[in-house]
Amino acid sequence: xxxxxxxxxxxxxxxxxxxxxxxxxxxxxxxxxxxxxxx
Amino acid sequence: xxxxxxxxxxxxxxxxxxxxxxxxxxxxxxxxxxxxxxxxxxxxxxxxxxxxxxxxxxxxxxxxxxxxxxxxxxxxxxxxxxxxxxxxxxxxxxxxxxxxxxxxxxxxxxxxxxxxxxxxxxxxxxxxxxxxxxxxxxxxxxxxxxxxxxxxxxxxxxxxxxxxxxxxxxxxxxxxxxxxxxxxxxxxxxxxxxxxxxxxxxx
Numbered sequence: 001x002x003x004x005x006x007x008x009x010x011x012x013x014x015x016x017x018x019x020x021x022x023x024x025x026x027x028x029x030x031x032x033x034x035x036x037x038x039x
Numbered sequence: 040x041x042x043x044x045x046x047x048x049x050x051x052x053x054x055x056x057x058x059x060x061x062x063x064x065x066x067x068x069x070x071x072x073x074x075x076x077x078x079x080x081x082x083x084x085x086x087x088x089x090x091x092x093x094x095x096x097x098x099x100x101x102x103x104x105x106x107x108x109x110x111x112x113x114x115x116x117x118x119x120x121x122x123x124x125x126x127x128x129x130x131x132x133x134x135x136x137x138x139x140x141x142x143x144x145x146x147x148x149x150x151x152x153x154x155x156x157x158x159x160x161x162x163x164x165x166x167x168x169x170x171x172x173x174x175x176x177x178x179x180x181x182x183x184x185x186x187x188x189x190x191x192x193x194x195x196x197x198x199x200x201x202x203x204x205x206x207x208x209x210x211x212x213x214x215x216x217x218x219x220x221x222x223x224x225x226x227x228x229x230x231x232x233x234x235x236x237x238x239x240x241x242x
Contacts, residue, residue: 009065016064016217017047019072020210024043026078027109027135028206029148031155031174031188032197033164 041195046207050214059218067217070116078108085172099146102173106139121220127213134206141186141200147175149187154198158191 051061082105084090085098093101113132117125142148150165165174177187188198 009062012065012067013061015072016067016069017214019069019075020047020213021043022072022075022079023109023112023131024046024206024210025171026075026082026105027131027138028042028200028203029138029142029169029171029173029188030042030192030197030199030203031148031150031160031164031169032195033160 042192042197042199042203042207043210045195046210047214049207050211051218053211053215054218057215057219059215059220061218063218063220064214066220071112074108074112074115078105078112081105081108082171082173085168086170090172091167095146098172099143102147103143106135106142110135110139121216123216123219124213127209127211127216129209130212131206131209134202134204134209137186137202137205138200139202141183141202142173144182145175145187147173148200149177149181149184150174150198151177151187151189154189154191158193158198159196160198 054061054063081101085093085101090098110132113128113135117128117132120128138148147168150169152162152165155162155164165176168174174188177184177189181187186201188200188203190199190201190204191197192199
């Protein structure tokens with residue numbers, strides 16, 4: 001079941017785009033007024 | 040905050056315009072995603088309340104380590120890819136270098152307060168180091184200040200750097216290239232994708 005989910009095209013596409021999004025968050029540095037992490 | 044979704048959308052549009060398919064993104068295998076996720080976690084740590092009392096050197100070390108990890112991830116993912124995809128990542132890497140230089144030189148990304156005003160942002164956006172704890176106000180005499188966040192984008196209520204814009208171009212190209220995929224057998228050998236088994240062959 002989990003193997004099937006991980007191998008699904010949607011999950012793979014989301015994983016690839018999420019990795020690029022994480023790269024963007026780490027290396028790019030725009031400032032904005034939007035949401036921010038609150039602890 | 041909308042810049043990345045916008046880049047993704049532009050990349051998909053460009054990919055479709057170039058004859059690619061969004062479904063091809065499912066075959067994209069980015070190596071070692073844990074590196075870039077770890078780098079993101081490291082930067083997120085800087086927003087912890089306890090990080091406020093962290094010495095400047097420690098803060099700087101975290102930011103530098105996260106940028107180094109992002110660079111290592113890019114280096115790891117460029118080899119043995121299709122030329123367009125590798126080109127997209129290489130352009131993204133140029134943006135990374137531009138941002139890293141100014142961040143390391145100023146212990147954070149310097150942000151122009153006048154650009155923030157032009158973009159309709161209040162100074163509260165930069166308090167505590169901004170969204171990921173890596174922003175500092177741009178003061179006179181900042182090293183490489185022109186590479187800082189100095190370009191207001193009022194439409195997106197954001198201020199960006201030259202490096203950010205270069206990264207957007209790289210990401211758009213990389214996504215579009217990944218959608219087009221390998222087209223010939225020789226290109227497939229150097230593709231952005233893992234080799235797939237021929238029909239009927241199971242592993």
